[in-house]
Amino acid sequence: MTTVLLADDHAAIRAGVRMILETAPRPVEVVEEAGTAERALELARRLHPDVVLLDIRMPGVSGLSVIGALRRTGAAVIMLTSFAWDEYVLAALEAGADGFLVKSAAPHEIVDAVHRVVSGDAVLSPEVLRAVIDRAVARPPSPAALEDGPPPERSRAAAEAAPGEPPELPAEALTRREEDVLRLLAEGHSNQQIAHRLVVAESTVKTHVSHVLTKLGVASRVQAALWWGRHGRGT
Incomplete structure (x- = not known):
């Protein structure tokens, strides 16, 4: 069964999402809850959940600050938040x-999102993804600028979570097929849709995506899409 860690500073939100996940037709096990980003990171390192549902604004360190460290525990990270502004989407x-x-989001959308990221897909509509890529090309944001007022003092855990900027050129040249997969990925297609377009098995697409992430030095398919938006389009 897929396992999830809930991280939100509102207990009522955590209780509601837990009920949605655990009573779904394809139930998801909520292994633990956290009220702060630092606690979420501590629990993720100990429990190794498949997915972390993470709020952006939390007491002390923001959710944005620990995304990288959470990913390094092996978990996929979905931002679950009240804020739908482009700046927050792009920074996350x-x-x-x-x-x-x-x-x-509707209950079925939350459940579907968890299962999709576990299978290797991103949770973002093609329209939103294209808008985010265009925004990234025009004006890369600074996550620190999204905080209310002066940023809080960063803990060691938060500091080590700060993401690095991917290089303009991949460590190893992408093959023609990998470029095809990356282009379709950046257009917002799922692995299944890419497989259909390229007439290959979905497992083959997953292998190509894995190679692309490694060569680009990024952690997620969305970061790969952003790289393509900045460095790959029109080349």
């Missing part, structure tokens, strides 16, 4: 988040 995705959901 650049930091390595696998998707973005507003808290007003």
